[in-house]
Amino acid sequence: MGKALIIGCGGVASVAIHKCVQNSEVFEEICIASRTKSKCDALKEKLDGQGTIITTAQVDADNVEELIALINEVKPDIVMNLALPYQDLTIMDACLATKTHYMDTANYEPEDTAKFEYKWQWEYRERFEEAGITALLGSGFDPGVTGVFSAHALKHHFDEINYIDILDCNAGDHGYPFATNFNPEINIREVTANGSYWENGDWVETAPMEIKRVYNFPEVGEKDMYLLHHEELESLALNIPGIKRIRFFMTFGESYLRHLQCLENVGMTAIEPIMYEGKEIIPLQFLKAVLPDPASLGPRTKGKTNIGCIFRGKKDGQDKTYYVYNVCDHEACYAEVGSQAVSYTTGVPAMIGAALVMNGTWQKPGVYNIEEFDPDPFMEGLNKWGLPWQESLTPELVD
Template identity: 60%
Template sequence: MSTVLVIGAGGVSSVAVHKMAMNADIFSDIHLASRTKSKCDSIAASVKQRTGRDVATYEIDAEEVPAMVNLIRKVRPSLVVNLALPYQDLPIMDACLEACVSYLDTANYEPKDEAKFEYHWQWAYHDRFKEAGLMALLGSGFDPGVTSVFTIWLKKHKLKTIRQLDILDCNGGDHGQAFATNFNPEINIREVTAPARHWENGEWVETPAMQIRTEFDFEGVGKKNAYLMYHEELESLAKFVPELERARFWMTFGDAYITHLTVLQAVGMTSIEPIKYQGRDIIPLQFLAAVLPKPESLGETTKGKTNIGVIATGEALDGSGEKTFYINNICDHEDAYEETGNQAVSYTTGVPAMIGSAMMLTGKWSGDGVFNMEQMDPDPFMEMLNAHGLPWKVEELDGPVEF
């Protein structure tokens, strides 16, 4: 039984804290902090109503390292779970090092002034965490996170090597809004509008954003247009699965989303460059994020399913030649809302955050330094996915899927 401190109070945090409260044998004491304490209090009230568990709440600016250190020393957690914005990863890691506590997050660091999603800033912390005898686990969400665990599970149980990998992220949910994002609008739009990149023959191939698409028939959702994008797990997979010849990431978007985004981009509302407005510097994308519906407000109206998985082709483990496997999870928005009060996009990230935390707190995953999900034994994590709301299935396909 362990004490955990969660930073951030959005939809993902709400799911993670609810699921932690449902696992009292692992998470004995739960503490929640964010810049806006009222959001923490709202989550705590929901957790109390649904589970009977108490969650202690605090106000904190996660970018203020001394304040973070003081809070960590006050709470004395075994683990800090960072579910705040990716801009805050490094300050929270600094605070964990100073306060001597292990760390977990769901998304890699990115600087505020550039849409750049890379792990090298956090990988540079490896020696410091190792020397301190602490563990930092990066990217314990769904993608990144579960998709990496899916890949390594296939390599452990089905494929000796993986030659080609395609990650497919489909959200078939309908929230009834003209335009809204299912997770933090600022992060979502920065990802979508950034140039696409994929790994091929030992190098990164860059293409314009949202220019390459394919149609795929997703079980539980139907046929959807999926667009080639860059996503951070491609970087870690290329590093830890060195035989990969090609690795790509695809995400589905409806026509209405694309139309709205195209117009917003054309008029400069997706820019992260400061502009002067009434004598003040503002970031257009941050203003846009402020006026869009909050992702945590979409749960009650969202219907439909998500379907996220990986298709891997490589040499079969049993020596029977080249094979292709598809492993995925389907999650229902309404089921997720009924259980935690949040839609499935938050659910599919928050549950893996809880599971990754459980892996560390129970010692099933351990080590000194900074680690990605691909470096861990996938089996106990996969078992917990089945037991805690994200069941998966694997099937052999007739051959490689060409997009």
């Protein structure tokens, strides 16, 4: 069917690559490219001979010319951007120059500002249209599956959706006093930024961790969760008709929050450079270097994740509620692909989204958020490839 160039070789990329190999009917060939080629080679050695032809390459994803040269050499049908959000625009530039489809899992974020916005990538819409290529934005879980869940709810359960609460619960225990389940730099920037939610056409901003709720998650139990800003709020507010309010909540344990507050108080989460022994360093990047690598958490992590959306709206003039969610087991993920569930829940949707673009199901020229496509083939893919979804018409509501 086709060939994918996968940029990145961290925890999420590793899961996506395993899944591409499982889906070798679509992914006949993949090239894994990263700044550290040895990581790509190790994964190739592990997965060679299972049906997908695998090659590897070294690339600096900050360098557009290097990216263009690699794309011209590999000639992929799609570039799967599983690198860092800072690199979205350079990779999009390279895809434009070579007229190659593009996919990512998280929106662009400038390295010097903890700000999540789609505006930079949405500015590419006309250029991608003119080039006749598709850019699929946010094909992870949140953003990603949460957008597909929203499109599915609108298509099959509502005439209009008025309220969406996105609930992201990780009840995994890795045994460390403090560690992050995905890239520490991105994770900590996200958590220490101001919260916000969309209500009646405007953003309402909150202090970090200001709004707390307790929710009883299916198969997990009661957990503390906190309102954060998250990028899919921005696109769902535009793409789902009838919206009055969208909020995003994520669970955090007391130990995590205590450690984070202490690190923030002493300046270790800062992203402004400081001088240390004559050298400029960024405290958060130094902290990332001393924290456990998220990829190392897989064999230690036990417990489950539960990520889903609660919708309230109207169907045939009647009020209706609907909850759709996925429960994922850390140990089962590690047994299958050698990664914990946080990487798994992002890596699987990355493969599904790329496959739908590659096989033509989701191809249309331009730049699109995931909820702008027909959700049905993606929902089928979730059940097929390891993230089965469950639903309820009588969920416990978040006040």
